[in-house]
Amino acid sequence: MEQKVIMAGFGGQGIMAIGKLLAYAGMLENRNVTWMPSYGPEMRGGTANCAVVVSDDEVGSPLISRDGTAAIVMNLPSMTKFEKELVTGGKLIINKSLIDAKPTRTDIDAYYVNANELAMELGNAKVANMVMLGAYLELAKTIETESVLQAFVKVFGEEKSHLVPLNKEALIKGAEAVKA
Amino acid sequence: MTMVYEKSKGLTDVPFHYCPGCTHGVIHKLVAESLVELGVLDDTIGVAPVGCSVLAYKYFNCDMQEAAHGRAPAVATGIKRVHPDKVVFSYQGDGDLASIGAGEIVHVAHRAEKITTIFVNNAIYGMTGGQMAPTTLVGQKTTTSPLGRDEALSGKPIRISEMLATIDGAKFVERVSVDTPANIRKAKKAIKRAFECQIKGEGFAIVEVLSTCPTNWGLTPVKALDWLKDNMIPYYPLGNFRNFEEGK
Amino acid sequence: MSKVLMKGNEAVGAAAIKAGCKYFFGYPITPSSEIPEYMSKALPEAGGVFLQAESEVAAINMVYGAGGAGARVMTASSSPGISLKQEGITYIAGAEVPCVIVNMMRGGPGLGSIQPGQADYFQSTRGGGNGDYRTLCYAPSSIQEIVDLVILGFDKADYYRNPVLIVADGMIGQMMEAVEFKDPAPIDLPEKDWATTGTGGKRQPNVVNSLFLQAEELQAHNDRLEKKYKLIEENEVLYEAYGLEEAEVVLVAYGTTSRIVKTAMKQAEAKGIKVGIIRPITLWPFPHDVFKTIGNNAKGILTVEMSAGQMIDDVKIAVEGRLPVYFNGTQGGMVPTPASVLADIEKIAGGTK
Numbered sequence: 001m002e003q004k005v006i007m008a009g010f011g012g013q014g015i016m017a018i019g020k021l022l023a024y025a026g027m028l029e030n031r032n033v034t035w036m037p038s039y040g041p042e043m044r045g046g047t048a049n050c051a052v053v054v055s056d057d058e059v060g061s062p063l064i065s066r067d068g069t070a071a072i073v074m075n076l077p078s079m080t081k082f083e084k085e086l087v088t089g090g091k092l093i094i095n096k097s098l099i100d101a102k103p104t105r106t107d108i109d110a111y112y113v114n115a116n117e118l119a120m121e122l123g124n125a126k127v128a129n130m131v132m133l134g135a136y137l138e139l140a141k142t143i144e145t146e147s148v149l150q151a152f153v154k155v156f157g158e159e160k161s162h163l164v165p166l167n168k169e170a171l172i173k174g175a176e177a178v179k180a
Numbered sequence: 181m182t183m184v185y186e187k188s189k190g191l192t193d194v195p196f197h198y199c200p201g202c203t204h205g206v207i208h209k210l211v212a213e214s215l216v217e218l219g220v221l222d223d224t225i226g227v228a229p230v231g232c233s234v235l236a237y238k239y240f241n242c243d244m245q246e247a248a249h250g251r252a253p254a255v256a257t258g259i260k261r262v263h264p265d266k267v268v269f270s271y272q273g274d275g276d277l278a279s280i281g282a283g284e285i286v287h288v289a290h291r292a293e294k295i296t297t298i299f300v301n302n303a304i305y306g307m308t309g310g311q312m313a314p315t316t317l318v319g320q321k322t323t324t325s326p327l328g329r330d331e332a333l334s335g336k337p338i339r340i341s342e343m344l345a346t347i348d349g350a351k352f353v354e355r356v357s358v359d360t361p362a363n364i365r366k367a368k369k370a371i372k373r374a375f376e377c378q379i380k381g382e383g384f385a386i387v388e389v390l391s392t393c394p395t396n397w398g399l400t401p402v403k404a405l406d407w408l409k410d411n412m413i414p415y416y417p418l419g420n421f422r423n424f425e426e427g428k
Numbered sequence: 429m430s431k432v433l434m435k436g437n438e439a440v441g442a443a444a445i446k447a448g449c450k451y452f453f454g455y456p457i458t459p460s461s462e463i464p465e466y467m468s469k470a471l472p473e474a475g476g477v478f479l480q481a482e483s484e485v486a487a488i489n490m491v492y493g494a495g496g497a498g499a500r501v502m503t504a505s506s507s508p509g510i511s512l513k514q515e516g517i518t519y520i521a522g523a524e525v526p527c528v529i530v531n532m533m534r535g536g537p538g539l540g541s542i543q544p545g546q547a548d549y550f551q552s553t554r555g556g557g558n559g560d561y562r563t564l565c566y567a568p569s570s571i572q573e574i575v576d577l578v579i580l581g582f583d584k585a586d587y588y589r590n591p592v593l594i595v596a597d598g599m600i601g602q603m604m605e606a607v608e609f610k611d612p613a614p615i616d617l618p619e620k621d622w623a624t625t626g627t628g629g630k631r632q633p634n635v636v637n638s639l640f641l642q643a644e645e646l647q648a649h650n651d652r653l654e655k656k657y658k659l660i661e662e663n664e665v666l667y668e669a670y671g672l673e674e675a676e677v678v679l680v681a682y683g684t685t686s687r688i689v690k691t692a693m694k695q696a697e698a699k700g701i702k703v704g705i706i707r708p709i710t711l712w713p714f715p716h717d718v719f720k721t722i723g724n725n726a727k728g729i730l731t732v733e734m735s736a737g738q739m740i741d742d743v744k745i746a747v748e749g750r751l752p753v754y755f756n757g758t759q760g761g762m763v764p765t766p767a768s769v770l771a772d773i774e775k776i777a778g779g780t781k
Contacts, residue, residue: 020604024433027606033433035604039459039542060691062603065765154433192633222629225497237635243624245496246637248519251489254481258493258501259624261451261477266626284489287482 001031001056003142004064006082008049009074009095014129017155018072019050021133024151025143026054034062047077054142070140072132074115076101083108093135093178095128111135111178118173127170134174145171188212190221194238201394201401203358204232204300208239210364211271211298214372215242220379224267225259227252229281231273232306240271250281253288256295267378269296274315275305278340282314285344285386292349292383296374299340302391303412310396314338317411322396337415341388345421351383353421357390357413359405370420382424390416431606436596437462437504439571439607440530441470443578444502446609449528450476451501453490455483455509458542459598460532463504484509488516488529495525496636498623500582504530506598507548508539511556517591518557522638524622524653526585528578529563530594532601535734535761543761544598544684549738552595553712560650562657564664565593565711567682571605577709579612584664586617588656595711597734599684599763665717666709673723675704676777678751680743681732682708685764689732692769701777711739719746728752728776732764 005022009015016037023035037050051064066084070091073079076099083092083103090108097116113135115128137145149168153161190212198204215221221242228236230249237244247255252270260268277285277299288295304322305311311324315337319328329337341355352374356367367389374385390412392404399407422428434442440463444452452467464480471478481487487503494501505513510531520527533548535541548556552565564584568574574596581592624634640646668686672678677696681689686707693703702725708715722729729751731740737755744753756772758764 020433023604027431027433033604033606035433036599037602039598039602058690059605059687060694061688061763061766062599063688063763065763066767223626225624225626227493234639235641237637241633243626243634244636245493245624246523246635246639247492248489248515251485251492251516254486254489255493255496257479257486258451258453258490258495259497260493261479261490262494262497262499262501263625283482284486287486291479 001142003054003070003140004068005052005136006049006064006068006071006085007052008047008071008078008082011048013048013074014126015048015074016050018129018133019052020155021148021151022052022054022143024155025147028147028150029143031056032059034059036062049078049082070136072136073099074129074132075099079103091139093132093139095132097128111139113174113177115174118177119170122166122169122173124166127167130167130170131174131177134171135178137171138175138178145175188216190216190241191239192241196239197235198232199395201392201404202232203391206358206364207298207300207367207389207391208236210368210371211269212240214368214375215267218372218375218379220267220375223265224269225263227256227259227268227270229270229272229276231276233271233273233300234307236271250276250279251284252276253281253284253293253295253297257288257291257293260293260295264294267296267375269298269375271298272300273306274299274301274303274313278314278338285340286347289344289347289350289384289386292351294378294381294383296378297384297386298371299386299388300391301340301388301416302393303337304393304396306393306396317415339416341386341421344386349383350386350422351424352377352385355388355390355416355418355421357408357418359390359392359408363418377424380424390418431608433604434571434607435462435604436571436574436600436602437532438466439575440504440578440594441466442609443575444528444582445470445474445476447500447579447582447612449500449502449582450474451494451499452476452478452503453481453487453494453501454503454505455481455487457506457509459534459544459601460504460506460530462601463530484512485515488513488520491527492516492520492523492525495520495527496523496624498620498625500586502528502530504532506532506534507536507545510548510551514551514556517563518555518559518561519638520591521557521561521563522559523636524589525591525636526589528581528585528592528594530578531596533595533597535759541761542598544763545734545759545761546597546683546685547735547738547759548595549711549733549735552593553714553742561653562660562712563591563593564588564660565595566666567595567709567711568600569683569686569707571600571603571607574600575607575609583612583615583617587615588660590656590660595683597684661713664710665713665715667715667718668707668709669705669718671702671704672706672718672721674702674725675723676702676725676727677773678704678706678722678726678729679732679769679773680706680708680729680739682711682739685732685734688764688766689769691766692773695766695770696773699774701773703773708739714742714746716746722751726751727779728754730754730756730769730772730776732756732769734758734763
């Protein structure tokens with residue numbers, strides 16, 4: 001098993017955070033993981049992306065180069081930039097709230113999630129990223145939701161543990177949105 | 181027979197390599213005596229520069245490190261941070277401190293690093309054979325200013341003490357000279373005070389010592405002392421610029 | 429202790445503290461700035477001192493002072509900053525002061541880029557400063573390995589009284605992986621009776637110095653250094669190697685590129701090509717001897733680097749002309765892709781390269 005996931009969007013959408021959560025959760029499940037951010041002036045321009053690899057074997061390249069198994073894209077520039085990095089049959093999870101377009105590729109599976117609206121239903125627009133992550137977890141069926149919630153406390157600290165229920169709901173909303 | 185004079189225990193028995201008439205020897209003696217009189221010699225670590233006093237690590241009778249050209253204040257910083265209870269000093273010439281090491285000396289002062297710097301200003305590069313220093317006077321002939329320092333080309337000589345006195349972390353700044361016995365006594369007092377500044381934990385202390393270079397100035401030792409008095413002191417006025425004791 | 433997910437740069441800081449490093453002097457530069465950032469918080473908590481120097485030049489000279497004064501001390505930077513430190517590194521090597529220097533390499537020359545690079549191989553292994561000196565040079569390829577090598581590096585630095593370089597790249601600095609901080613194996617280290625600690629009136633003064641004005645004295649000093657370097661060459665070579673006996677193609681890569689090469693190797697093996705790997709963990713001393721174990725099936729060696737070809741010189745020296753040595757490299761912050769490495773493997777195995 002090897003999952004190579006790209007996460008991309010505007011700075012402030014919590015892209016890096018969901019990447020870390022997925023990597024940490026993978027580690028808690030005793031898999032090999034890497035989390036690789038974009039860095040430098042690229043970050044300052046307002047777009048953010050990271051690559052997460054979760055594998056049963058030693059992780060080779062932590063970068064994703066035309067071999068992504070999934071991509072979570074939170075805005076249009078991200079979809080344009082990263083759809084080409086997926087393998088045939090790769091999963092492209094699209095934030096429909098902000099992306100009013102379809103991918104150009106037809107050999108990949110596209111999933112549409114109204115992440116911002118679903119987050120607002122929970123009363124907090126900030127958890128749109130978690131909605132998207134929930135959709136990914138449902139589709140990939142690799143990492144347990146429970147592991148992500150454990151990772152949440154590890155990554156953000158005990159003082160944020162009161163936010164776990166809200167984030168759990170967001171993950172569930174995302175999962176429901178892509179359930180067949 | 182009664183002993184009336186003794187070489188300071190702050191110096192080793194290694195004979196100085198300095199040229200005849202050079203005042204480095206006097207300044208070494210003043211530093212060594214000060215450390216002994218303050219009772220800190222055995223708890224002192226010195227940093228030698230690159231320049232005429234490059235071999236100072238052989239002369240001071242305490243632990244020493246030899247620094248790269250201009251970097252003595254940074255090396256001294258590293259030592260002092262490891263041994264905050266020891267006395268740390270750097271001994272630097274004008275090429276070392278005022279030219280290549282201008283950055284390091286400004287920042288050691290600005291951090292109020294609790295070290296003492298002895299800055300020997302003889303208005304020339306001695307060891308490399310008499311080239312122009314940033315402290316060379318306008319009109320002064322050197323091997324790289326054969327017609328005399330040209331202000332339009334090289335600017336005016338830099339006044340280090342005045343510059344460092346503008347920095348809050350410099351708690352003791354004084355310029356002295358070793359051209360006369362009276363001035364040597366004043367120099368000793370200043371050097372001792374500069375070490376006391378460190379021992380009391382006040383901050384950075386520097387003593388700029390106007391010194392001669394008979395060899396590269398092309399003068400006899402006596403004439404060199406006169407040249408210092410007539411040419412250097414008017415441009416580099418003696419006196420205290422900052423004193424932790426007076427809140428100055 | 430259980431595993432934690434950590435960024436490479438922060439793991440370097442945590443490993444240094446674990447190794448008993450009490451002093452850090454540095455100057456920020458991308459992509460290694462998280463090291464001083466981490467140390468500024470963690471070192472004071474561990475009873476140490478973090479100081480942001482006015483320049484890389486000052487920082488390395490502070491390291492020289494602190495190391496000479498007997499402390500475990502570290503600095504870190506990235507390529508252009510490491511260039512500035514070369515003056516200090518040669519003094520430190522000459523005066524035999526132990527310290528650890530971390531280089532998170534980026535693209536060059538000059539200001540280059542901030543993306544990962546491996547173009548400081550020459551600088552790291554040939555000595556970027558003046559004179560005959562060597563620095564023990566570790567090249568980790570994962571966060572766990574950088575942690576282990578930083579801890580080992582402090583011991584080796586003290587043992588040999590020599591600067592130790594940790595040479596990684598921006599990718600390892602920025603990447604997060606799971607890491608475990610194991611207790612270092614105990615090692616017998618000599619007393620630092622040479623350090624400048626103040627005589628206390630109990631001994632002759634110690635002098636930390638790299639100046640020997642008499643030619644004979646300097647030659648004797650160099651001979652002694654050379655003996656030490658030979659000892660390091662005999663005892664400190666580290667590498668990972670497998671599949672050499674049967675391999676048709678042998679891949680040589682270190683650090684980040686070794687990971688990419690391993691991905692390509694799997695792809696090649698799926699196509700039925702036998703591939704071997706040599707991953708130097710010490711760049712100096714270089715693992716020359718392992719190249720002698722390459723079997724008779726080998727058609728060629730492929731060296732993969734994020735440079736225009738630097739380690740390849742050492743590979744050629746090690747191969748002694750027995751096999752053709754090919755190169756796959758990227759520069760400027762570009763990272764070689766497994767696909768391009770696979771294509772080269774196929775060409776070499778098929779005899780078309």
